[in-house]
Amino acid sequence: MQDLFSNLIPALPEQETLAEGAVLLRGEALSHERDLLSALAQITARAAFRNMVTPGGFTMSVAMTNCGPLGWVSDRSGYRYSPVDPLTGENWPTMPECFLKLAQDAAAKAGYQNFTPDACLINRYEPKNKLSLHQDKDEKSPEHPIVSVSLGLPATFQFGGLKRTDPVLKYALQHGDVVVWGGPSRLYYHGITPLKDGEHPLLGRTRINLTFRKAA
Numbered sequence: 001m002q003d004l005f006s007n008l009i010p011a012l013p014e015q016e017t018l019a020e021g022a023v024l025l026r027g028e029a030l031s032h033e034r035d036l037l038s039a040l041a042q043i044t045a046r047a048a049f050r051n052m053v054t055p056g057g058f059t060m061s062v063a064m065t066n067c068g069p070l071g072w073v074s075d076r077s078g079y080r081y082s083p084v085d086p087l088t089g090e091n092w093p094t095m096p097e098c099f100l101k102l103a104q105d106a107a108a109k110a111g112y113q114n115f116t117p118d119a120c121l122i123n124r125y126e127p128k129n130k131l132s133l134h135q136d137k138d139e140k141s142p143e144h145p146i147v148s149v150s151l152g153l154p155a156t157f158q159f160g161g162l163k164r165t166d167p168v169l170k171y172a173l174q175h176g177d178v179v180v181w182g183g184p185s186r187l188y189y190h191g192i193t194p195l196k197d198g199e200h201p202l203l204g205r206t207r208i209n210l211t212f213r214k215a216a
């Protein structure tokens, strides 16, 4: 027997389709967690997490940074991808090899053989932080999927449809889960409900989400 409970609690499937084109790969990032977290520390030493301001003038509760050739930025003038970190005036840190490999391997498992992300947005959630329902449509080529990687505290992910008013389903995203969002689901509304407090062995009271995108 693998552990004390495996005879009582059925295991969740390792791979699950959440919607047309959306594939959840449970625990896909677990074997790389140490490499991913040390690479993350190197990125944030050069491009610190910051709370960006929306075009409407609200400060986002989720703190963000980026790595790769392009990074997602928001300020009073709008949302866009930029090669330069506005805080430092320098290019965003290079996308680490272990980030790129994880994203490409996950995309391939979901059926996208030649995914070449040029942007990785890094979100940091602390207890009560949330991301309201939105669509990701700042990328020039939405025929490419987005690959998301969840690390640290678990979150409740909300997933609707093409219209903001479409009904939403909720999924738990756990440390190590990777989701590939392609096909019709690529433009579905989605968000994260307020983060529940807790303590993660590696990340403490924090959740980190990496999203790999083809922005240009």
Ligand code: MD3
Pocket: 121, 123, 131, 136, 146, 148, 179, 181, 185, 186, 187, 188, 190, 191, 192, 209, 211
């Ligand atoms: C479905 N991030 O950065 S990841 C985002 O957990 C974002 O930080 C959330 O939404 C987070 O834009 C959710 C899952 C995700 C990411 C992008 C998607 C789901 C998506 C794009 C299209 C459809």
Ligand code: FE
Pocket: 134, 135, 136, 190
């Ligand atoms: Fe999003």
